[in-house]
Amino acid sequence: MAARRLIRALRPAALRFSNSHFLRPPESCCFDAQSLFRSTNAIAVQAWKPASLSVPGIRCFASGEPPAIVLGMPALSPTMTQGNVIQWKKKEGDKVSPGDVLCVIETDKATVDFESVEEGFLAKILVPGGTNNVSVGQTIGVMVEDASDIGKVSSSDFAAPPAAKKEAQPSSKPSSTAQQANVKPPPASNLPPHIVLGMPALSPTMTQGNIVEWKKKERDKVSAGDVLCTIETDKATVDFESVEEGFLAKIASPSGSKNVPIGQTIGVMVENEEDIAKVAAADFSGQPSATKTEGKPQADAPSKVSVMSKPPAAAGSKALSRVGPSVRRLLAESGLDASSINGTGPRGVVLKGDVLAAIKGGTKPGKPPKDAKSRPSPPTSLDFEDIPTSQIRRIIAKRLIESKFGIPHFYISADAILDSTLLLRKEMKEKHGAAVSVNDFVIRATALALRSVPEANAFWDEKAGEIVFHKTIDISIAVATDKGLITPILKNADLKTLSAISTEVKALAERARTGKLKPEEFQGGTFSISNLGMFPVDRFCAIINPPQACILAVGKGEKVVVWEDCSESGGRPRTVTKMGMTLSADNRVFDTTIAGRLLEALSANLQDPERMLL
Numbered sequence: 001m002a003a004r005r006l007i008r009a010l011r012p013a014a015l016r017f018s019n020s021h022f023l024r025p026p027e028s029c030c031f032d033a034q035s036l037f038r039s040t041n042a043i044a045v046q047a048w049k050p051a052s053l054s055v056p057g058i059r060c061f062a063s064g065e066p067p068a069i070v071l072g073m074p075a076l077s078p079t080m081t082q083g084n085v086i087q088w089k090k091k092e093g094d095k096v097s098p099g100d101v102l103c104v105i106e107t108d109k110a111t112v113d114f115e116s117v118e119e120g121f122l123a124k125i126l127v128p129g130g131t132n133n134v135s136v137g138q139t140i141g142v143m144v145e146d147a148s149d150i151g152k153v154s155s156s157d158f159a160a161p162p163a164a165k166k167e168a169q170p171s172s173k174p175s176s177t178a179q180q181a182n183v184k185p186p187p188a189s190n191l192p193p194h195i196v197l198g199m200p201a202l203s204p205t206m207t208q209g210n211i212v213e214w215k216k217k218e219r220d221k222v223s224a225g226d227v228l229c230t231i232e233t234d235k236a237t238v239d240f241e242s243v244e245e246g247f248l249a250k251i252a253s254p255s256g257s258k259n260v261p262i263g264q265t266i267g268v269m270v271e272n273e274e275d276i277a278k279v280a281a282a283d284f285s286g287q288p289s290a291t292k293t294e295g296k297p298q299a300d301a302p303s304k305v306s307v308m309s310k311p312p313a314a315a316g317s318k319a320l321s322r323v324g325p326s327v328r329r330l331l332a333e334s335g336l337d338a339s340s341i342n343g344t345g346p347r348g349v350v351l352k353g354d355v356l357a358a359i360k361g362g363t364k365p366g367k368p369p370k371d372a373k374s375r376p377s378p379p380t381s382l383d384f385e386d387i388p389t390s391q392i393r394r395i396i397a398k399r400l401i402e403s404k405f406g407i408p409h410f411y412i413s414a415d416a417i418l419d420s421t422l423l424l425r426k427e428m429k430e431k432h433g434a435a436v437s438v439n440d441f442v443i444r445a446t447a448l449a450l451r452s453v454p455e456a457n458a459f460w461d462e463k464a465g466e467i468v469f470h471k472t473i474d475i476s477i478a479v480a481t482d483k484g485l486i487t488p489i490l491k492n493a494d495l496k497t498l499s500a501i502s503t504e505v506k507a508l509a510e511r512a513r514t515g516k517l518k519p520e521e522f523q524g525g526t527f528s529i530s531n532l533g534m535f536p537v538d539r540f541c542a543i544i545n546p547p548q549a550c551i552l553a554v555g556k557g558e559k560v561v562v563w564e565d566c567s568e569s570g571g572r573p574r575t576v577t578k579m580g581m582t583l584s585a586d587n588r589v590f591d592t593t594i595a596g597r598l599l600e601a602l603s604a605n606l607q608d609p610e611r612m613l614l
Helices: 002-010 147-152 162-168 273-280 290-294 315-321 325-334 352-360 391-406 419-432 438-452 498-514 592-607 609-613
Strands: 043-045 068-072 082-088 101-106 111-115 120-125 131-135 139-144 194-198 208-214 227-232 237-241 246-251 265-270 409-417 458-461 466-469 475-477 479-481 484-486 527-531 550-564 572-586
Touching: 101 139, 120 147, 139 147, 227 265, 246 273, 265 273, 325 352, 391 484, 409 592, 419 438, 419 572, 419 592, 419 609, 438 475, 438 498, 438 527, 438 550, 438 592, 438 609, 475 498, 479 498, 572 592, 592 609
Parallel strands: 475 527, 527 550
Antiparallel strands: 043 068, 068 139, 082 101, 082 131, 101 111, 120 139, 194 265, 208 227, 227 237, 246 265, 409 572, 458 466, 479 484, 550 572
């Protein structure tokens, strides 16, 4: 391996050994191997250091230990501090070639393949698939050069940091900040060995998640790698895979559960099938489980649970209180009793389809409860449906609130005459077959305007409290997707031609809609453009996407009549196509004068598009 050969070349001759293993050098021999051999994919080469020093990621090897390559959690984005190991594509003992995918890693933005840049054999997997919140740089695996050295690598030589060990220890109380999805608590005196499944932290910004659907039922056999359930986070909907083998004894949070905090118990597994009944009767959440809440209290249930101490409500009123408004209206019109219908919703809630099926099946109307006369009848004039908010939509809302109330916005508008741009666009399509959109012209015109007014290509550094100017012009383009708005980046937009911009923007927008953008394709950007010209929107104001300092909102183009001054006749009316533009800017970075100069340059580029071809 290239890096290790370089270390051997730098190492004093007295430290070399015939079997190519490292010897411990004297205390006076020291060099910063970590900074010398740091690589972008976070693979650190094991190097020599004095025993008295403690350098993260670097270990000493005794004469009997083989040289190895430590695989650290890679930093896949500038803001990434930790990641999740979704699945290992290689097993211990497998041969690895450069370019082979070692494992799949999920960051706060995307899921990326972690490829090897070295050749060898995967000796140890220290962080198994399904482990969440692994710190950047933490050792996740070890490779060796020779297959004969696989058995010589010990896991104890690559022990996890103290923080990781502390998280792995079981706690008597469920913690909302738990970092590990699967925790093996010690068996209680009255319970057999079991595995508590907690809500995993699938992104650094995630604080809670929604359980979309359980793929396994209670008492089902589970193998390592099986999908237990589908979880919706603030970024995406992902499969929660088991890293253990056993049986699913209890589902504490059923399908459809919303806003489950990280670390809260969602299920319990056991190793032996005969232990299912014992574990299923226990309470792991500190609150009544689904079966206890809906059924009769068990004799050994703790009396401190307030819900269990309340007298049970009437079956009809209880069932009716848990249905939606549209279902209540349908029940009132049909005369059916909710308690007489088997609900298929979460926790047995009666859904609209259940009532329609009961009506179609000829279910007879039930007797109204005794207190039906004293209770007001449900309103029948209102008919609406509650639509749950996705996690990504909540994060977008949170960031927009922070931007609106944390950045001093000001707005400035201008109109651009598009007649010359539309004429050039038509000529390019007829003569050269280049299908360039108006949005491509706007991107090119904006990039050149930022080049001529570099003061606008800047942002406010919160920590330093000063303005920072960008060296490149990278345009973020707002693209609407099913999961929310995302802004892929056209890098070095001022250096690209119109045809190149058109091709790249189409490719970025397609990958954005299919969720295949790479982290570097949507992280960063120096200026944003949001174009609603395809809708009947004259003009609008957009909210700045931090840490950027401005965003351009583009409306539709429309024909208007303007007065054109002529020296000969004094003037005449003329029909032109105008497009409304509004710039939202951060008043900490620049004032209205700089914003006016930027819009003036932008309008000039669109009014005389030939200057964009120079």
